[in-house]
Amino acid sequence: MVRINSAVIVGYGGYVPRYRIKSEEIARIWGRDKSELPVEEKAVAGLDEDTVTMAVEAAKIAIKRAGIPPSKIGAVHVGTESKPYAVKPSGTIVAEAIGAVPSVTAADFEFACKAGTEALQFITSLVDAGRIEYGLAIGADTAQGRPGDALEFTAACGAAAFIIGRDKNEGVAEIEAWTSYVTDTPDFWRREYERYPHHTARFTGDPAYFHHIVNSVKNLLENDGYTLNDIDYAVFHQPNVRFPLVAAKLLGIDLEKTKPGLITGYIGNTYAASSLLGLVKVLDQAKPGQRILLASFGSGAGSDSYIIRVLEGIEVKRSLAPTLDKFIERKTYIDYAIYARHRKKILM
Amino acid sequence: MFRIKVPRYWRHKDFRYRLNAWKCNHCGETHFFQPLICRKCRSRDFSRVTLPESGKLLAYTVVRSPPEGFEAQSPYIIGFIELDDGTRILGQLTDCYPEELKQGMKVEATLRKIREDQEDKIIAYCYKFRPAI
Ligand SMILES: [Zn+2]
Numbered sequence: 001m002v003r004i005n006s007a008v009i010v011g012y013g014g015y016v017p018r019y020r021i022k023s024e025e026i027a028r029i030w031g032r033d034k035s036e037l038p039v040e041e042k043a044v045a046g047l048d049e050d051t052v053t054m055a056v057e058a059a060k061i062a063i064k065r066a067g068i069p070p071s072k073i074g075a076v077h078v079g080t081e082s083k084p085y086a087v088k089p090s091g092t093i094v095a096e097a098i099g100a101v102p103s104v105t106a107a108d109f110e111f112a113c114k115a116g117t118e119a120l121q122f123i124t125s126l127v128d129a130g131r132i133e134y135g136l137a138i139g140a141d142t143a144q145g146r147p148g149d150a151l152e153f154t155a156a157c158g159a160a161a162f163i164i165g166r167d168k169n170e171g172v173a174e175i176e177a178w179t180s181y182v183t184d185t186p187d188f189w190r191r192e193y194e195r196y197p198h199h200t201a202r203f204t205g206d207p208a209y210f211h212h213i214v215n216s217v218k219n220l221l222e223n224d225g226y227t228l229n230d231i232d233y234a235v236f237h238q239p240n241v242r243f244p245l246v247a248a249k250l251l252g253i254d255l256e257k258t259k260p261g262l263i264t265g266y267i268g269n270t271y272a273a274s275s276l277l278g279l280v281k282v283l284d285q286a287k288p289g290q291r292i293l294l295a296s297f298g299s300g301a302g303s304d305s306y307i308i309r310v311l312e313g314i315e316v317k318r319s320l321a322p323t324l325d326k327f328i329e330r331k332t333y334i335d336y337a338i339y340a341r342h343r344k345k346i347l348m
Numbered sequence: 349m350f351r352i353k354v355p356r357y358w359r360h361k362d363f364r365y366r367l368n369a370w371k372c373n374h375c376g377e378t379h380f381f382q383p384l385i386c387r388k389c390r391s392r393d394f395s396r397v398t399l400p401e402s403g404k405l406l407a408y409t410v411v412r413s414p415p416e417g418f419e420a421q422s423p424y425i426i427g428f429i430e431l432d433d434g435t436r437i438l439g440q441l442t443d444c445y446p447e448e449l450k451q452g453m454k455v456e457a458t459l460r461k462i463r464e465d466q467e468d469k470i471i472a473y474c475y476k477f478r479p480a481i
Pocket of ligand 1: 372373374375376377386387388389390391
């Protein structure tokens with residue numbers, strides 16, 4: 001086991017756009033059975049939003065909580081599968097917009113829905129190694145599902161940002177350990193120039209999501225000497241409401257520890273932001289001393305799992321910026337026609 | 349076909365992204381983009397200032413016949429805002445509908461896409477204002 005010596009979350013922020021479409025409305029368009037829908041509703045970005053603008057929204061909230069000058073941020077890494085540009089980093093625009101330029105590294109990470117936790121690993125390592133004083137890790141996506149495809153019910157928009165520093169006294173939570181579990185699994189992919197992803201339906205559950213998450217978490221607990229009793233909250237990647245609950249069950253984790261961070265029913269699967277927004281939701285309510293298990297999943301496939309311990313600083317810093325609930329509750333329903341315009345399914 | 353002048357967009361990014369402006373050291377006049385001489389007192393002596401991101405809405409109007417390049421988000425709302433330091437500024441309003449707006453309501457700056465070049469596809473990001481959260 002390789003211990004992390006000093007990497008603490010000094011600021012965090014979650015952002016969800018204002019618009020929602022109900023699963024029922026999508027089912028109405030395609031004549032689907034409304035009795036078994038994967039989520040209640042999902043978040044849809046505004047006409048003027050994309051991964052970069054949502055990343056900036058989340059980053060600004062994180063900076064408010066961190067209370068540091070953005071010029072001290074030495075790395076800005078955005079994990080996403082919906083970069084506005086195929087070539088031209090999102091990280092540079094985000095770094096410029098928050099005022100972290102020019103002494104900064106700023107690449108984008110891609111690993112389907114786990115790109116955000118991957119960025120977080122990288123930032124954590126840079127800070128822990130003493131290469132930078134502060135770093136900003138973001139998971140953000142404006143996910144696209146093919147019209148009529150099962151993914152259309154869940155593919156949603158959102159962003160989560162974390163500023164990592166070294167000093168426990170200014171931290172809201174300490175990153176105690178992380179690990180990854182990765183294999184080549186063809187469960188979901190999108191080639192260049194393609195608008196929508198392809199997926200192998202029979203791979204999605206057992207060989208992909210459950211296999212990687214369960215092994216990642218088991219390895220983390222075993223290697224770093226934790227037991228399930230050390231865990232107060234468990235946050236998993238949330239492609240739908242059912243999967244995280246099944247993952248908890250497979251691992252023997254009490255469902256009551258999983259439900260506080262389970263928000264996909266109201267916002268959908270925000271891809272690279274999904275598990276990180278679950279973490280934001282938990283940080284919005286956790287108490288100092290509590291431990292959070294975080295496990296992402298990215299198709300392709302892999303899972304990053306983390307043990308995060310909440311610090312005293314949470315109480316004060318939480319109140320310095322809007323909680324995630326403010327954004328979840330700020331909602332306006334749109335119908336499929338408006339949704340089609342928002343998600344550029346109508347070409348002008 | 350609508351085109352964005354890329355060098356000019358790049359030159360203005362400090363202000364468009366972060367409300368980083370210039371203040372005349374002689375008379376205090378605020379200039380959004382780097383000035384050669386102060387429009388008010390003719391001074392050539394300026395300092396960088398970052399304008400506050402929050403303010404109040406003084407007036408607004410709905411644009412239903414947008415100029416070329418702004419069609420994709422039409423109709424949209426233009427607001428006249430007084431920032432917390434007294435600076436008055438025009439900007440698009442976002443995340444709101446006209447019927448939700450009230451004169452004097454608190455607004456805050458946020459970064460949004462304002463338009464895209466129709467040929468080269470470069471995206472212009474710019475501040476907009478939304479009802480304070
Ligand atoms: Zn002057």
